[in-house]
Amino acid sequence: MKGKAKLQAVVAMTLDGSVPVEGHPIMEWMQSNSQGFRYWRKRSTRQLFPGYPLVDLICEKETADSSTVFHTEIYNTETAELLRGLSLYQLIDELIIFLIPLVSTSHLSISAHLPSGNWRLVKSKTFRNGVCRLNYCRILQ
Numbered sequence: 001m002k003g004k005a006k007l008q009a010v011v012a013m014t015l016d017g018s019v020p021v022e023g024h025p026i027m028e029w030m031q032s033n034s035q036g037f038r039y040w041r042k043r044s045t046r047q048l049f050p051g052y053p054l055v056d057l058i059c060e061k062e063t064a065d066s067s068t069v070f071h072t073e074i075y076n077t078e079t080a081e082l083l084r085g086l087s088l089y090q091l092i093d094e095l096i097i098f099l100i101p102l103v104s105t106s107h108l109s110i111s112a113h114l115p116s117g118n119w120r121l122v123k124s125k126t127f128r129n130g131v132c133r134l135n136y137c138r139i140l141q
Contacts, residue, residue, distance in 0.1 A: 005064035008094040009083060010040045012075040017111025018104035019076055026100050026129060027075065035127065037073050040096060044071030050078040054085050061091065080110050087115035093138050095119060101130035
């Protein structure tokens with residue numbers, strides 16, 4: 001079936017909605033643990049990186065079949081900019097937020113770039129290190 005591809009954004013942000021501190025043990029956990037980014041990466045078919053041409057992505061997403069899952073990981077300045085573009089064009093279908101139990105000294109907000117619209121919480125999980133994972137799906141109107 002054409003035109004049913006999904007885009008998932010996996011976001012790591014602090015309690016105040018900021019970019020997490022690079023090199024922090026929780027960010028190392030996010031990168032290496034099987035419950036962090038790796039879990040979602042294994043369930044995707046296409047990886048998106050900063051600088052990916054969004055116009056091309058729009059076309060690819062419309063023509064790809066329903067088994068295609070585009071995936072991106074948001075956790076720093078570069079990837080926050082990608083999130084801004086994906087949100088602007090309303091390309092995100094699934095939003096997985098890892099809420100890190102820290103308040104950041106960074107002034108770069110990830111939460112300011114989260115996509116607008118109606119979202120439904122479909123699952124949540126809290127890990128032993130205090131990280132809370134929130135899985136949201138876009139509600140189509």
